[in-house]
Amino acid sequence: MKITIFGNEYHHDVLPHIQHLAQELIEHGVELQVEESYLSFLSRHQVPFTRNVKAMETPDDTDVALSLGGDGTFLRTSKVVSRHGVPIMGINAGHLGYLTTAHIHQTQEVVDALLSGNYRVEKRSMLQVMSNGHGGFPCALNEVALLRQDTSSMIEVDVLIDGIPLTTYKGDGLLVCTPTGSTAYNLSVGGPVLEPLSRCVVLSPISPHALTMRPVVIRDDATLTITTRSRTALYQLSIDGDSVGLPSGTALTITRAPFEAQVVLLNDYNFASTLRNKLMWGKDNREE
Numbered sequence: 394m395k396i397t398i399f400g401n402e403y404h405h406d407v408l409p410h411i412q413h414l415a416q417e418l419i420e421h422g423v424e425l426q427v428e429e430s431y432l433s434f435l436s437r438h439q440v441p442f443t444r445n446v447k448a449m450e451t452p453d454d455t456d457v458a459l460s461l462g463g464d465g466t467f468l469r470t471s472k473v474v475s476r477h478g479v480p481i482m483g484i485n486a487g488h489l490g491y492l493t494t495a496h497i498h499q500t501q502e503v504v505d506a507l508l509s510g511n512y513r514v515e516k517r518s519m520l521q522v523m524s525n526g527h528g529g530f531p532c533a534l535n536e537v538a539l540l541r542q543d544t545s546s547m548i549e550v551d552v553l554i555d556g557i558p559l560t561t562y563k564g565d566g567l568l569v570c571t572p573t574g575s576t577a578y579n580l581s582v583g584g585p586v587l588e589p590l591s592r593c594v595v596l597s598p599i600s601p602h603a604l605t606m607r608p609v610v611i612r613d614d615a616t617l618t619i620t621t622r623s624r625t626a627l628y629q630l631s632i633d634g635d636s637v638g639l640p641s642g643t644a645l646t647i648t649r650a651p652f653e654a655q656v657v658l659l660n661d662y663n664f665a666s667t668l669r670n671k672l673m674w675g676k677d678n679r680e681e
Contacts, residue, residue, distance in 0.1 A: 429449060
């Protein structure tokens with residue numbers, strides 16, 4: 394079995410736990426490799442297991458990707474491996490870790506699940522963004538955001554669904570999010586929470602100028618054509634947090650990606666419990 398480790402450079406306090414996890418896998422015959430930049434980070438901090446592993450050569454040369462960090466690390470990992478059909482297990486070494494299935498302290502549970510195959514894989518839809526003349530964009534597991542850039546002036550976002558005009562959103566921007574991303578930026582702007590395996594997409598306006606502009610849920614096999622206009626030369630396109638400036642008037646086509654993110658989950662994971670725990674629903678804050 395070959396496992397590739399991805400991680401971030403922010404959480405130094407968890408390095409002993411990462412060493413423990415890696416050593417357990419190695420002792421059980423797992424061949425480990427590490428994302429090149431993360432391997433350099435671990436080596437600089439003299440994490441012992443790095444003396445016996447090599448850097449990842451190609452994204453598809455692995456059975457499982459381990460994302461060690463928070464949701465940002467998971468999203469970055471998905472951009473690298475999802476198009477190659479590699480399953481991703483998220484291990485929370487960060488803060489909220491909504492996309493993760495275990496905590497870094499659950500070393501033995503993670504090792505046992507990986508070695509025995511005692512886990513399940515959910516296929517999560519992703520979004521593909523295309524535009525003539527502006528090169529390729531990575532696919533989004535969470536959301537595509539059209540945002541105003543460095544100005545107090547609102548932007549206008551024209552939306553067509555399968556070529557039929559829907560509306561023009563005026564405000565700070567527009568989110569197009571997947572069910573997986575419904576608990577991220579979408580939730581903070583008042584969008585609905587969706588069950589992760591739902592086959593739909595949410596359009597959520599950001600600080601809309603008109604109060605009648607509300608989130609809209611559409612089927613995920615629709616083709617969205619979106620043109621953004623701004624009083625400034627550029628507006629901002631953000632795909633799972635990675636941003637680029639595009640000229641005002643640029644038209645984008647957003648569709649369901651031709652591949653899915655394969656998310657590895659421990660068998661005791663379930664959607665309802667995750668919502669209760671991560672969003673602290675049902676907590677009784679009254680003083681005794």
